[in-house]
Amino acid sequence: MAKVSTARHVTIPAGFYGDTQPEVQTIGLPNMLIASADTSDEAVEVVLDSMLKGAAHLKLHHQAFGNIPVAPELALSIMQEVGIAVHPGTLNWIAKNSAEKQASNGGTAVDE
Structure with a gap:
């Protein structure tokens, strides 16, 4: 452990x-969402976007969603720590959302 x-x-x-x-x-x-390497990058990005942007709603319906990392970098570090191969669609989603977060904060990364 x-x-x-x-x-x-x-x-x-x-x-x-x-x-x-x-x-x-x-x-x-x-909790981890596992996808086949055959799953398209676009499909993974859509699922992640839906889940993470709807996390507050999901938390109302099931306690398992209570600890979804909101910061993309935290989610990536958990996956890397556990030793799971990260789907390219996940990496694309993290890169896009990290860039959006930095742009909306005047170019400064913000921890949540």
């Missing part, structure tokens, strides 16, 4: 997956 700073100790309560399931100690990792 020391290698993945976003990992957390998690307890799955007894009975969560059925009456005979005991309490289980495990780790939890951030």
Whole structure:
């Protein structure tokens, strides 16, 4: 766990997956959206744009969306830390949104 700073100790309560399931100690990792390398860059960008720009709405409907990183650079660092190959569409989306954020802040990157 020391290698993945976003990992957390998690307890799955007894009975969560059925009456005979005991309490289980495990780790939890951030939610990730996985796409095939065959998925077009455009499709990945559209999904990311929809999810991240609609994150506030999604959080109202499911707690799993509560920790979606808003800063594109943070999302990228989590994926790199976990060791997942990052889809080119994701890299394109991050580059576009980082540039937009800098332009809207007078050329200065802003952490959220």
